[in-house]
Amino acid sequence: MTDVIATSLADVKDAVESAIAAGHRLEVRGTGSKSNLGRECNADAALDVSKMAGIVDYQPEELVMTLRAGTPMDEVEAALADARQMLAFEPPRMGRISGGPRSELQGTIGGIVAANLSGPRRLTAGATRDYLLGFEAISGRGELFKSGGRVMKNVTGYDLSKLMCGSFGTLAVMDEITLKTLPAPETSQSLLVACADFAAATKTIAQIFATPHEPGAAAILPQSIAAEEAVDTGGAFTAIIRLEGIEASVYDRIANLQAMTGGETIAKPASETLWQRIRDVQPLAEKPHDLWKVSCAPSDAPRLVESLDSAMGVRFMADWAGGLLWFGASRSRDLGNRLRAVVAELDSGFAMLVRDVAVTRDEIAPFQPLPAPLFELHKRVKASFDPRGVLNYGRMHSGI
Amino acid sequence: MLMPEPDQQVIDRRDDICRALRKLVPAACVVDSTESMRAFDADGLSAYRQLPLAVVLPETVDQIAAVMKWCHQNEIKLVPRGAGTSLSGGALPLADAVLLGLGKFNRIHEIDYDNRCVVAQPGVTNLAITHAVQADGFYYAPDPSSQIACSVGGNVAENSGGVHCLKYGLTTNNLLGVEIVTMEGEILRFGGKHLDAGDYDLMGIMTGSEGLLGVVSEVTLRILQKPATARALLVGFDDTDSAGTAVGDVIAAGIIPAGMEMMDGLAINAAEDFANAGYPREAAALLIIELDGPEVEVDALIERVEAILRTAGASSVRVSQSEEERNLFWAGRKSAFPAVGRISPDYLCMDGTIPRRRLPDMMRRMASLSQQYGLRVANVFHAGDGNLHPLILFDANIPGELERAEDFGADILKSCVEMGGVLTGEHGVGVEKRDLMTIQFTEDDLKQQQRLKCAFDPGHLLNPGKVFPHLHRCAELGRLHVHKGKMPHPDLPRF
Numbered sequence: 001m002t003d004v005i006a007t008s009l010a011d012v013k014d015a016v017e018s019a020i021a022a023g024h025r026l027e028v029r030g031t032g033s034k035s036n037l038g039r040e041c042n043a044d045a046a047l048d049v050s051k052m053a054g055i056v057d058y059q060p061e062e063l064v065m066t067l068r069a070g071t072p073m074d075e076v077e078a079a080l081a082d083a084r085q086m087l088a089f090e091p092p093r094m095g096r097i098s099g100g101p102r103s104e105l106q107g108t109i110g111g112i113v114a115a116n117l118s119g120p121r122r123l124t125a126g127a128t129r130d131y132l133l134g135f136e137a138i139s140g141r142g143e144l145f146k147s148g149g150r151v152m153k154n155v156t157g158y159d160l161s162k163l164m165c166g167s168f169g170t171l172a173v174m175d176e177i178t179l180k181t182l183p184a185p186e187t188s189q190s191l192l193v194a195c196a197d198f199a200a201a202t203k204t205i206a207q208i209f210a211t212p213h214e215p216g217a218a219a220i221l222p223q224s225i226a227a228e229e230a231v232d233t234g235g236a237f238t239a240i241i242r243l244e245g246i247e248a249s250v251y252d253r254i255a256n257l258q259a260m261t262g263g264e265t266i267a268k269p270a271s272e273t274l275w276q277r278i279r280d281v282q283p284l285a286e287k288p289h290d291l292w293k294v295s296c297a298p299s300d301a302p303r304l305v306e307s308l309d310s311a312m313g314v315r316f317m318a319d320w321a322g323g324l325l326w327f328g329a330s331r332s333r334d335l336g337n338r339l340r341a342v343v344a345e346l347d348s349g350f351a352m353l354v355r356d357v358a359v360t361r362d363e364i365a366p367f368q369p370l371p372a373p374l375f376e377l378h379k380r381v382k383a384s385f386d387p388r389g390v391l392n393y394g395r396m397h398s399g400i
Numbered sequence: 401m402l403m404p405e406p407d408q409q410v411i412d413r414r415d416d417i418c419r420a421l422r423k424l425v426p427a428a429c430v431v432d433s434t435e436s437m438r439a440f441d442a443d444g445l446s447a448y449r450q451l452p453l454a455v456v457l458p459e460t461v462d463q464i465a466a467v468m469k470w471c472h473q474n475e476i477k478l479v480p481r482g483a484g485t486s487l488s489g490g491a492l493p494l495a496d497a498v499l500l501g502l503g504k505f506n507r508i509h510e511i512d513y514d515n516r517c518v519v520a521q522p523g524v525t526n527l528a529i530t531h532a533v534q535a536d537g538f539y540y541a542p543d544p545s546s547q548i549a550c551s552v553g554g555n556v557a558e559n560s561g562g563v564h565c566l567k568y569g570l571t572t573n574n575l576l577g578v579e580i581v582t583m584e585g586e587i588l589r590f591g592g593k594h595l596d597a598g599d600y601d602l603m604g605i606m607t608g609s610e611g612l613l614g615v616v617s618e619v620t621l622r623i624l625q626k627p628a629t630a631r632a633l634l635v636g637f638d639d640t641d642s643a644g645t646a647v648g649d650v651i652a653a654g655i656i657p658a659g660m661e662m663m664d665g666l667a668i669n670a671a672e673d674f675a676n677a678g679y680p681r682e683a684a685a686l687l688i689i690e691l692d693g694p695e696v697e698v699d700a701l702i703e704r705v706e707a708i709l710r711t712a713g714a715s716s717v718r719v720s721q722s723e724e725e726r727n728l729f730w731a732g733r734k735s736a737f738p739a740v741g742r743i744s745p746d747y748l749c750m751d752g753t754i755p756r757r758r759l760p761d762m763m764r765r766m767a768s769l770s771q772q773y774g775l776r777v778a779n780v781f782h783a784g785d786g787n788l789h790p791l792i793l794f795d796a797n798i799p800g801e802l803e804r805a806e807d808f809g810a811d812i813l814k815s816c817v818e819m820g821g822v823l824t825g826e827h828g829v830g831v832e833k834r835d836l837m838t839i840q841f842t843e844d845d846l847k848q849q850q851r852l853k854c855a856f857d858p859g860h861l862l863n864p865g866k867v868f869p870h871l872h873r874c875a876e877l878g879r880l881h882v883h884k885g886k887m888p889h890p891d892l893p894r895f
Contacts, residue, residue: 061649063651064755116597126573145844145847146841151755162604165601183656184654212627214627297515297592298514348592367598368598380854380855380856383878384851385848
């Protein structure tokens with residue numbers, strides 16, 4: 001059995017129909033930058049969509065861009081930069097998060113959408129799922145369908161775009177992806193505030209978000225990492241707040257915040273480099289560690305951080321005002337179990353194994369196991385698109 | 401509008417059904433007299449009226465679950481209803497369905513400033529969320545024009561927008577979590593105070609599902625810090641083409657205003673007669689552009705926008721110098737619907753979206769359709785995002801005029817789709833645009849959507865007759881087309 005290289009949705013349709021007929025399973029892939037994310041599919045063949053590439057239509061003044069699923073991220077970002085626009089959800093480079101041989105893989109827009117990956121601006125601007133306006137796809141039934149459109153405001157029919165984001169290719173193979181774009185900010189600066197402990201850092205950030213000074217992103221680094229990144233403020237933790245906009249506004253707002261919290265500021269290019277490294281989790285990813293991400297209510301973040309033993313040898317950092325926690329450890333099964341236990345107590349959020357250096361994903365499920373009624377509904381949703389389990393079967397959860 | 405044939409056997413069992421429901425909720429929570437049910441016989445699409453089988457007004461989430469479970473077990477259809485302000489008939493009752501009213505769920509559970517969210521029951525009004533947090537400088541961004549009355553649960557069901565969604569998004573972009581009750585009576589939570597779903601984004605799919613997938617029993621909404629200031633520009637143009645181009649020029653300059661509204665000549669004059677907002681009566685098109693944010697920023701951007709508009713050929717530009725003046729600029733726009741109501745006995749309000757650059761084409765198309773149907777049309781647009789609200793003027797007392805107006809409206813929506821747009825930008829499909837769905841979607845597109853419906857509600861008991869023009873049985877939709885194990889092109893090498 002050989003792999004399929006698709007150049008169009010017609011090819012995808014053929015491949016899926018053939019797989020259905022033969023009782024085979026397919027693993028959908030682009031450049032492979034995220035192949036370490038999720039469970040092993042144990043598919044019979046790969047369905048490579050990286051040749052379905054290119055920008056189909058881009059109208060900057062309409063704020064919409066339509067792309068083929070396999071379009072490489074460098075190409076997407078270059079086109080946006082030419083028009084001084086951006087994908088506001090600040091997609092990270094999963095290759096850099098994955099590290100090792102994958103570091104140089106830039107990934108594709110289809111992969112970003114399938115994994116619903118968003119960066120620091122997600123806190124205020126929303127996630128990939130907030131910017132996917134529409135798509136075409138072949139379902140696991142081998143049927144072509146579309147949803148959404150190429151306009152910003154649309155409530156016609158179910159919003160299947162939301163479902164596609166973060167479905168890890170388990171429902172359908174997308175193409176003709178239409179995203180909302182936004183003007184890139186003219187400038188940005190960051191404020192660095194020294195904090196005595198992690199909880200104090202989340203409080204400082206909450207105070208800043210209770211002002212009308214429009215903070216756009218907020219991360220927290222422990223002193224060891226802050227020192228490595230050359231932003232050590234002397235505090236046990238450093239809260240980093242990014243402000244964006246037109247120059248006069250950014251200067252004015254950062255001065256107002258500084259008067260309130262103290263701290264120092266950094267400007268471009270240091271600020272930009274720092275946030276790119278935070279986006280791609282570089283302070284942790286550069287070590288040979290497993291990586292876990294926890295999505296939680298920002299005010300719950302201190303409890304998760306405090307639950308760690310120093311014996312676990314864990315390095316961590318926070319983004320999204322504490323709502324996104326990254327943990328790195330060399331053997332991480334115990335860490336994963338600990339994080340999942342705390343998340344369960346909090347009854348909100350999830351812990352996901354994002355990078356696996358030590359074959360941990362054979363020992364612990366990368367996706368947080370679902371409670372029975374939700375698992376049942378996930379199975380039914382999966383079956384409504386892919387009843388035979390042809391597409392990325394088991395990538396997220398066993399049986400889905 | 402053809403609704404599913406009511407099941408006479410169910411209607412015949414009405415007394416038994418009400419008796420059974422009274423065992424699940426306090427007796428007074430079941431309303432079954434014709435007189436009392438009149439209050440529930442229509443929503444905002446008031447041309448369509450229908451008395452429900454019975455009305456149930458539960459008081460707890462467990463009661464909602466009990467009612468739904470019982471209806472599921474007894475195969476009784478159910479229509480959920482929030483405040484009943486839907487403009488597309490989403491809450492239109494059915495003669496053989498129980499109407500589930502969420503009006504008693506009017507409490508805010510929690511205001512959480514650390515996580516910048518509010519947890520509320522579904523019957524709380526949209527504006528009440530802002531009222532609850534405004535003293536502390538926060539607000540809830542989505543602002544549908546019915547915000548004083550519409551409920552947040554209904555906002556989730558319809559994915560409601562408003563004039564500020566160009567910058568702040570629709571309900572779906574401001575929702576963190578929902579608790580829902582499925583037709584089978586299961587209480588489920590999607591999302592919460594954390595940001596990402598982690599698994600399938602079932603909250604995203606619930607949002608805008610028009611009450612077909614589940615009943616929203618609690619919402620967690622993101623609140624934002626109120627912008628430091630807001631200023632507006634009132635801009636006249638001699639022709640609509642230039643006004644449309646100007647809107648694109650502002651965005652191309654990297655500026656996303658909080659709101660960008662456009663009105664045509666007929667709407668301008670109707671609004672001015674009504675509100676005396678100082679609108680330029682001679683203008684063919686009027687733009688209201690609002691910028692909000694830090695004062696320094698707004699002042700700087702107002703200057704930039706003013707320059708762009710003058711270059712684009714504006715015939716008049718006024719910049720609000722006070723909060724009072726800004727509100728006056730909006731007063732005309734906000735009264736546009738009642739104002740048009742004064743110049744015509746009846747009107748139909750349409751709601752399509754087009755790619756913004758097609759605005760001039762759309763204006764010409766509407767002018768020619770207006771001539772063809774012999775009916776006037778006044779235009780109000782959310783110009784920033786291409787969402788049109790043409791108001792078709794007619795007189796229901798003149799035989800055939802309502803039908804002509806409806807045909808005119810359908811032609812406008814068909815044109816929207818032809819120009820690369822969609823049938824509805826914010827009002828929803830409901831019953832109103834149900835039969836037009838095949839214009840925008842293929843049979844396979846609609847089948848896939850209905851299969852998702854089957855995953856949530858295999859018996860098609862929840863809000864049937866809405867959104868989809870044809871009801872397919874789930875078993876029929878579930879069939880997978882396999883040619884007896886044969887591959888489509890057996891001669892081609894595979895795998």
